[in-house]
Amino acid sequence: MRFLFFLIFLTSFIDLHGQAPVKLTTLKLTAKDCRHDQVRVLTFRFYKLPEDTLAFLVDLYKDDKLRGIMFVRNVPVSKYRLEYKDIYHQQRKKYIYLNDTIENVLTICPDSLPAKKYRQNTIARLEENDTIVIYCRTIHMFFTSNKILIRKNCGNIYATLYQNYLEDSIWMKRKEIILTDVQIGNFVRFENEIQEVREKDCSLESFYKIRSRYFNYVREGGECDWFGFALLRYSFFGNN
Numbered sequence: 138m139r140f141l142f143f144l145i146f147l148t149s150f151i152d153l154h155g156q157a158p159v160k161l162t163t164l165k166l167t168a169k170d171c172r173h174d175q176v177r178v179l180t181f182r183f184y185k186l187p188e189d190t191l192a193f194l195v196d197l198y199k200d201d202k203l204r205g206i207m208f209v210r211n212v213p214v215s216k217y218r219l220e221y222k223d224i225y226h227q228q229r230k231k232y233i234y235l236n237d238t239i240e241n242v243l244t245i246c247p248d249s250l251p252a253k254k255y256r257q258n259t260i261a262r263l264e265e266n267d268t269i270v271i272y273c274r275t276i277h278m279f280f281t282s283n284k285i286l287i288r289k290n291c292g293n294i295y296a297t298l299y300q301n302y303l304e305d306s307i308w309m310k311r312k313e314i315i316l317t318d319v320q321i322g323n324f325v326r327f328e329n330e331i332q333e334v335r336e337k338d339c340s341l342e343s344f345y346k347i348r349s350r351y352f353n354y355v356r357e358g359g360e361c362d363w364f365g366f367a368l369l370r371y372s373f374f375g376n377n
Contacts, residue, residue, distance in 0.1 A: 160214040163240045168197055169205035170224075171246035172368055176205040179221055179247060186216040186232075212241075223247045224362045225333045248363075255329045259352045260321050263289040269349040273366045276343075283370060284308060287316070287324070294321060298374045312377045323372045327365050331356060334363045 169176045178197065185192040195207055212235060219231040224247050235241045259269055269287040284299040294316040299308040316324075331345060332354065345366065347354040 160237050161211045162214050162235050162238060164209040164212050164235060165240055165242045166195060166207045166209065166245070167205060167243070168207070168245040168247065170248040171244070172248060173364065174204070175248070175364070177224060177247050177362075181245070182220045184218040184220070185213065186218060189218070192217065219243075219245075221245065221247070223249070225250065225330075226335050227333070250330060250333060254333065255325060257329050257352065258325050259328060259349055260287065260294060260316075260324055262351045263287075263294070263349075265289055265291075267350060269347065269352075271366075271369075272344075272346040272348075274344040283366070285370065285373065296320070296373050298370070298377060312374045314373060316373070320372055323369055327369045328352065328354075330363065330365050334365070 166181070168179055168181065176197065180197070181195040183192045183195070184190060193209065193212070195209060197205065197207065214235050214237045216232065216234045219233055221229055223229050227250075229251070231245070233243060263269070267289050271285040271287070272282070273284075274282045282301050286295075286297045286299065288295050288297075295313060296316050297313040298311040300311055301308050314320075328347065331347075334356075343357070345354070345356040
Protein backbone atom coordinates (compact mmCIF):
# COMPACT_ATOMS: atom_id res chain seq x y z
CA MET A 138 0.00 0.00 0.00
CA ARG A 139 2.86 2.38 -0.77
CA PHE A 140 0.65 4.61 -2.92
CA LEU A 141 -2.12 4.97 -0.40
CA PHE A 142 -2.01 6.05 3.19
CA PHE A 143 -5.08 7.02 5.07
CA LEU A 144 -6.18 7.44 8.64
CA ILE A 145 -9.85 7.34 9.42
CA PHE A 146 -10.40 8.68 12.88
CA LEU A 147 -13.22 6.48 14.08
CA THR A 148 -13.28 5.07 17.57
CA SER A 149 -16.38 3.06 16.87
CA PHE A 150 -18.90 2.23 14.18
CA ILE A 151 -21.52 3.65 16.56
CA ASP A 152 -22.33 7.35 16.58
CA LEU A 153 -21.77 9.52 19.64
CA HIS A 154 -25.25 8.78 20.92
CA GLY A 155 -24.89 5.04 20.48
CA GLN A 156 -28.06 4.88 18.44
CA ALA A 157 -27.19 3.69 14.95
CA PRO A 158 -24.18 2.32 13.04
CA VAL A 159 -22.23 4.75 10.90
CA LYS A 160 -22.92 4.21 7.21
CA LEU A 161 -19.78 3.42 5.23
CA THR A 162 -18.91 3.56 1.54
CA THR A 163 -15.97 3.09 -0.81
CA LEU A 164 -14.44 6.12 -2.52
CA LYS A 165 -12.97 5.59 -5.99
CA LEU A 166 -10.66 8.56 -6.52
CA THR A 167 -9.18 9.22 -9.96
CA ALA A 168 -6.49 11.89 -9.90
CA LYS A 169 -4.48 12.57 -13.04
CA ASP A 170 -4.23 15.11 -15.82
CA CYS A 171 -7.48 14.92 -17.73
CA ARG A 172 -5.94 15.72 -21.11
CA HIS A 173 -3.13 13.18 -21.31
CA ASP A 174 -3.29 10.85 -18.29
CA GLN A 175 -0.14 12.17 -16.61
CA VAL A 176 0.02 10.93 -13.01
CA ARG A 177 1.27 13.49 -10.49
CA VAL A 178 2.79 13.43 -7.03
CA LEU A 179 -0.16 14.68 -5.00
CA THR A 180 -1.52 14.62 -1.48
CA PHE A 181 -5.26 14.87 -0.86
CA ARG A 182 -6.65 15.83 2.52
CA PHE A 183 -10.28 15.07 3.32
CA TYR A 184 -11.92 17.03 6.15
CA LYS A 185 -15.18 15.66 7.48
CA LEU A 186 -17.98 18.23 7.81
CA PRO A 187 -19.55 19.78 9.79
CA GLU A 188 -16.91 18.79 12.38
CA ASP A 189 -14.15 20.12 10.06
CA THR A 190 -11.69 17.51 11.26
CA LEU A 191 -9.10 15.70 9.15
CA ALA A 192 -10.65 12.35 8.26
CA PHE A 193 -8.00 10.82 6.00
CA LEU A 194 -5.08 11.47 3.65
CA VAL A 195 -4.40 9.99 0.23
CA ASP A 196 -0.86 10.15 -1.18
CA LEU A 197 -0.24 9.53 -4.87
CA TYR A 198 3.14 8.85 -6.45
CA LYS A 199 4.19 8.79 -10.08
CA ASP A 200 5.04 5.08 -10.08
CA ASP A 201 1.63 3.93 -8.91
CA LYS A 202 0.68 0.75 -10.74
CA LEU A 203 -2.97 1.77 -10.72
CA ARG A 204 -2.11 4.94 -12.67
CA GLY A 205 -3.87 7.46 -10.52
CA ILE A 206 -6.92 5.38 -9.54
CA MET A 207 -7.25 4.77 -5.81
CA PHE A 208 -9.84 3.06 -3.64
CA VAL A 209 -10.46 4.21 -0.09
CA ARG A 210 -12.71 1.77 1.74
CA ASN A 211 -14.85 2.10 4.86
CA VAL A 212 -15.29 5.84 4.55
CA PRO A 213 -18.22 7.33 6.53
CA VAL A 214 -21.05 8.70 4.41
CA SER A 215 -20.85 12.46 4.92
CA LYS A 216 -19.95 15.82 3.44
CA TYR A 217 -16.23 16.54 3.05
CA ARG A 218 -13.89 19.35 2.14
CA LEU A 219 -11.09 18.14 -0.11
CA GLU A 220 -7.81 20.11 -0.23
CA TYR A 221 -4.86 19.63 -2.57
CA LYS A 222 -2.36 21.59 -4.69
CA ASP A 223 -2.72 21.65 -8.47
CA ILE A 224 0.24 21.60 -10.88
CA TYR A 225 0.33 25.40 -10.74
CA HIS A 226 1.13 25.10 -6.99
CA GLN A 227 -2.15 26.72 -6.05
CA GLN A 228 -4.11 25.47 -3.07
CA ARG A 229 -7.46 24.05 -4.19
CA LYS A 230 -10.61 23.23 -2.25
CA LYS A 231 -13.52 21.10 -3.35
CA TYR A 232 -16.67 20.23 -1.39
CA ILE A 233 -18.08 16.77 -1.98
CA TYR A 234 -20.80 14.58 -0.50
CA LEU A 235 -20.28 10.83 -0.30
CA ASN A 236 -23.67 9.19 -0.72
CA ASP A 237 -25.00 6.07 0.93
CA THR A 238 -24.06 3.78 -1.96
CA ILE A 239 -21.60 0.94 -2.36
CA GLU A 240 -19.16 3.15 -4.26
CA ASN A 241 -18.74 6.90 -4.78
CA VAL A 242 -16.67 8.10 -7.74
CA LEU A 243 -14.60 11.31 -7.69
CA THR A 244 -12.35 12.63 -10.48
CA ILE A 245 -9.78 15.37 -9.88
CA CYS A 246 -7.95 17.16 -12.72
CA PRO A 247 -4.83 18.80 -11.20
CA ASP A 248 -3.88 20.24 -14.60
CA SER A 249 -6.93 22.55 -14.62
CA LEU A 250 -7.27 26.02 -13.14
CA PRO A 251 -10.42 27.19 -11.34
CA ALA A 252 -13.07 28.15 -13.92
CA LYS A 253 -12.92 31.83 -12.93
CA LYS A 254 -9.28 32.01 -14.05
CA TYR A 255 -10.10 31.28 -17.69
CA ARG A 256 -11.29 34.82 -18.24
CA GLN A 257 -8.96 35.92 -21.03
CA ASN A 258 -10.13 35.18 -24.58
CA THR A 259 -8.01 36.97 -27.16
CA ILE A 260 -9.55 35.20 -30.14
CA ALA A 261 -12.98 36.62 -29.25
CA ARG A 262 -11.52 40.12 -29.63
CA LEU A 263 -10.06 39.60 -33.09
CA GLU A 264 -11.33 41.79 -35.90
CA GLU A 265 -10.98 41.07 -39.60
CA ASN A 266 -7.32 40.35 -40.53
CA ASP A 267 -6.14 40.54 -36.91
CA THR A 268 -3.53 37.96 -35.95
CA ILE A 269 -2.07 36.18 -32.94
CA VAL A 270 1.43 34.74 -33.19
CA ILE A 271 2.58 32.06 -30.73
CA TYR A 272 6.28 31.29 -30.83
CA CYS A 273 7.77 28.37 -28.89
CA ARG A 274 11.44 27.39 -28.82
CA THR A 275 12.65 24.35 -26.86
CA ILE A 276 16.14 22.97 -26.33
CA HIS A 277 16.48 19.53 -24.81
CA MET A 278 18.72 17.26 -26.87
CA PHE A 279 17.86 19.16 -30.04
CA PHE A 280 16.76 22.65 -31.01
CA THR A 281 13.12 22.93 -32.11
CA SER A 282 11.05 26.00 -32.91
CA ASN A 283 7.33 26.11 -33.58
CA LYS A 284 5.24 29.07 -34.65
CA ILE A 285 1.46 29.13 -34.77
CA LEU A 286 -0.16 31.99 -36.66
CA ILE A 287 -3.84 32.57 -35.84
CA ARG A 288 -5.76 35.01 -38.03
CA LYS A 289 -9.33 36.05 -38.66
CA ASN A 290 -10.44 36.10 -42.28
CA CYS A 291 -13.99 36.29 -43.66
CA GLY A 292 -15.40 35.38 -40.27
CA ASN A 293 -13.31 32.22 -39.91
CA ILE A 294 -10.39 31.72 -37.52
CA TYR A 295 -7.41 30.13 -39.27
CA ALA A 296 -4.38 28.54 -37.60
CA THR A 297 -1.14 27.84 -39.47
CA LEU A 298 1.80 25.82 -38.15
CA TYR A 299 5.39 26.75 -39.05
CA GLN A 300 8.57 24.97 -37.92
CA ASN A 301 12.33 25.18 -38.09
CA TYR A 302 15.09 23.09 -36.60
CA LEU A 303 18.06 25.47 -36.75
CA GLU A 304 18.33 28.92 -35.24
CA ASP A 305 17.74 31.71 -37.78
CA SER A 306 16.69 29.22 -40.45
CA ILE A 307 13.70 29.67 -42.74
CA TRP A 308 10.27 28.89 -41.31
CA MET A 309 8.61 25.97 -43.08
CA LYS A 310 4.82 25.92 -43.37
CA ARG A 311 3.44 22.59 -42.17
CA LYS A 312 -0.33 22.79 -42.01
CA GLU A 313 -3.28 25.22 -42.00
CA ILE A 314 -6.75 24.64 -40.58
CA ILE A 315 -9.94 26.49 -39.67
CA LEU A 316 -10.41 26.32 -35.91
CA THR A 317 -13.49 24.72 -34.40
CA ASP A 318 -15.15 26.01 -31.23
CA VAL A 319 -13.42 23.23 -29.26
CA GLN A 320 -10.01 24.23 -30.61
CA ILE A 321 -10.69 27.88 -29.81
CA GLY A 322 -11.51 26.77 -26.29
CA ASN A 323 -8.17 24.97 -26.13
CA PHE A 324 -6.40 28.21 -27.05
CA VAL A 325 -8.27 30.07 -24.31
CA ARG A 326 -7.06 27.44 -21.89
CA PHE A 327 -3.47 27.80 -23.13
CA GLU A 328 -3.26 31.59 -22.92
CA ASN A 329 -4.63 31.62 -19.38
CA GLU A 330 -2.62 28.70 -18.04
CA ILE A 331 0.75 29.88 -19.36
CA GLN A 332 0.49 32.91 -17.10
CA GLU A 333 0.03 30.69 -14.02
CA VAL A 334 2.87 28.20 -14.59
CA ARG A 335 5.75 28.42 -12.14
CA GLU A 336 9.30 27.88 -13.29
CA LYS A 337 11.11 24.75 -12.15
CA ASP A 338 14.59 23.38 -12.65
CA CYS A 339 14.49 20.77 -15.37
CA SER A 340 16.40 19.59 -18.41
CA LEU A 341 14.04 21.32 -20.84
CA GLU A 342 14.90 24.90 -21.77
CA SER A 343 11.95 26.75 -23.27
CA PHE A 344 11.02 30.17 -24.54
CA TYR A 345 7.53 31.43 -25.37
CA LYS A 346 6.30 34.60 -27.02
CA ILE A 347 2.67 35.51 -27.71
CA ARG A 348 2.06 38.62 -29.80
CA SER A 349 -1.20 40.33 -30.84
CA ARG A 350 -2.94 43.70 -30.68
CA TYR A 351 -4.66 42.68 -27.47
CA PHE A 352 -2.30 40.42 -25.55
CA ASN A 353 1.50 40.19 -25.50
CA TYR A 354 3.41 37.81 -23.30
CA VAL A 355 6.99 36.51 -23.05
CA ARG A 356 8.15 33.64 -20.89
CA GLU A 357 11.51 31.93 -20.55
CA GLY A 358 12.43 29.03 -18.28
CA GLY A 359 11.63 25.44 -17.47
CA GLU A 360 8.14 24.18 -16.63
CA CYS A 361 8.41 20.41 -16.49
CA ASP A 362 4.92 19.88 -15.06
CA TRP A 363 2.97 21.69 -17.80
CA PHE A 364 2.56 20.54 -21.38
CA GLY A 365 0.30 23.35 -22.55
CA PHE A 366 1.93 24.21 -25.87
CA ALA A 367 2.37 20.58 -26.94
CA LEU A 368 -1.28 19.90 -26.15
CA LEU A 369 -2.41 23.03 -28.02
CA ARG A 370 -0.38 22.12 -31.07
CA TYR A 371 -1.72 18.56 -31.04
CA SER A 372 -5.33 19.75 -30.70
CA PHE A 373 -4.83 22.01 -33.74
CA PHE A 374 -2.66 19.93 -36.05
CA GLY A 375 -2.50 16.36 -34.74
CA ASN A 376 0.91 14.75 -35.08
CA ASN A 377 2.21 17.21 -37.70
